[in-house]
Amino acid sequence: MSTDETGQGGTAGTPAGSAGSHSGSGRNLIQLITPEGERISHPEFDPWVKDIGDEQLCSLFEDLTVVRRIDVEATALQRQGELGLWPPLLGQEAAQTGSARALRSDDFVFSSYRENGVAYCRGVGLTDILRVWRGNAASGWDPYTVNMATPQIIIGAQTLHATGYAMGIQNDGADSVAVTYFGDGATSEGDVNEAMVFAASFQVPVVFFCSNNHWAISEPVRLQSHVQLADRAAGFGIPSLRVDGNDVLAVMAATRVALDRARHGGGPTFIEAVTYRMGPHTTADDPTRYRDANELEDWAAKDPIERIKTLLDRKGLFTDQFQQHVRDKADEVARELRAGCIGMPEPEPLDVFKHVYSSPNSWLDRQQDHYARYLASFGDPAEATSQEGAR
């Protein structure tokens, strides 16, 4: 019934009807750490993470924890009126962290609005992550400083940007890779399909990383696709991997496979990371209206952070000292995030004209002149400006 056999319990008993079968499909998930925190061997993918030792595992745990903390703090900031909106990533930490940590610094990321964990791993400033969500800027950061484009709000449009960028890499003869992140809902969009057609035609170095979090706002993935999303790639002639998106190690292995293929002229790869959006679509959404509480419970048992915590504990690595270190780090990040958010300077009214054209434009200049004089009509321009900004 569901698009994964990891147990989307809520739909198991539904009478036969819509998405009854994934005929000829039903691939096993690539998994290296079980939800119970057991490291299981996988002959094909183990070699791709053989360098991940104890220290690296601890570091992954730290990133997962910090990413979750960023998300929770930002959600709270929205509820406190400090952010206009926030798209929580709760539950998707491993899919984002595991893949982002597999990238090289010269790879280029084109993400949706939910990949704030990827942004953190790429080194985007904490305040920069929030800038757009506070409504203080049209874009949060300079993409070229971290090789990650600012988040795309249009569903799936970033896949086209990634494919185009990858065509550029190909023309340059470079061995970097364009990686694009999108959700299960985006696979129903024309943009994503067009991007995959072009990527396959030109065999460009791009990785399509689909975070299947099971819900396109209120639309369940089983309605959108009667086959597993990973199986759609075959229709484009793109090889695909289906990975447990809550297993940070498996995600990392799968991403490395895809990156390696792209770097060596093997063309695009589609990765379906099977995960779950534990929170609302955005802070303006109420998932209890359309989602079964049992389904949430099933996925809570597959939490991405819990399993690696158990694994570390089994290895004797989850010491008090380590826990304290991670807690301190998360607290510090949360503090910095909050302070950066609240202390962000308000934009000036005339800033709206700054990012329209790179060269002077007479029409725009005229509008700016009118607006400036309009503002000046309130008296002291500085005061009028600050009032406008404080709004």
Add this chain to the structure above:
Amino acid sequence: MIKEFRLPDLGEGLTESEIVSWKVAVGDTVSLNQVIAEVETAKAVVELPSPFAGVIAALHEQPGTVVEVGKPIVSFEVPDDAGASPAGAAPAEAETPKRQPNLVGYGAVVESSGRPARRQRNFGTPAVKSVGTQPAATPAVEPAETKAAETHSFERPRSTPPVRKLAKDLGVELAAVPGTGVHGLITREDVRNHVGGGDVPVAARHLSAVSDAAAPAGRTAAQGGREVRTPIKGVRKFTAAAMVASAFTAPHATEFLTVDVTPTMDLLAKLKTSRAFADHRLTPLTLVAKAVLVALRRNPSLNSRWDEANQEIVQFNYVNLGIAAATPRGLTVPNIKDAEAMSLLELSEALTALTETARAGKTAPAELADGTISITNIGVFGIDAGTPILNPGEAAILAVGAVRKMPWAFQDEVALRQVMTLSLSFDHRLVDGEQGSRFLADVGAILADPGMVLTMV
């Protein structure tokens, strides 16, 4: 130092939210991000995390109040060196704004150089001053006039259509109401306060009776008037709409049957002591529900739906059995999905779970949707019979009356028997008198002699 927390826009472009409950009380010490309240917006019920660490100094709104975005809802006593104030606390809102707002696209159109002319809003002065024709005179007069302007108004008082409607409904002259909103906008609260409600929560506010109009509004408000006005909203509003829709689309017919249910009560007593049902809550309703399910198999037309749009009658081969439940938020009819496939034990479990969930107010929307037939247990209120209104979209509803000891003809003598009345309403478009009667007779036959089930399955 006191810091105020103003209600933020919790969705995208929401103007108000309802305080559902406070999770803290005045005097409580709270930490940053600790949940302090539950708030219901048009989109969702959300928890509000505290923006400060400190002590709750005041809660400004009662639970159940609809609050405009931007209004202070809670004050914190925080240490003086605590972090910056939230943006939600919009600065300088209380001050008289110096700027006069102008709609985007309507201002600054003049091409000439120098100070652009701007649409002049008159808040007080009669419109005798002409900005265009007497430019020289304007600067000299302006300051005095603008000061005077604040005292009384010549323009239509600034408000919004819903508030104007409210004022009209309450018989309030808007010109007499001081506005406290942005730029003197008259808000819903201003109108209500003007009527004399003060800070009393809307739901509990007593308004004076129309006939008592001569009395000062304040007195009746304080003492409790002759009428209580409660805003129609939430479950009540929904229930009303559903009832009206049902009553005026489906032609209702109601039938009654009074049955000697002593054998059923005996069976119930026996089952209660049996091991299988030891830990289960078994009630007459459980057995009535089972009887309904058995009888439906023989009379499927009562388990159907009139599909007006497609001009089809949909007959269900499953039963989603609705149970009307009185909840803290009003009447709801959650249903037990696929009840026809349940054993008596499963049915009793499902019934218990359903009523407990409903009483706790936690019924999920899915449990309320897609019912196929309903039962309403009026017997718990000591009532015998009634003419229930169909749950919209369903073909039948059975009201179960109280079980009473009554003198009854039994084995050709008058005996004291346990008797119950069943009232069945059905949609006469879907169910003919014959089918309705047969169904009701079947349910009655089972309750009069549970052994009759053997002849029906």
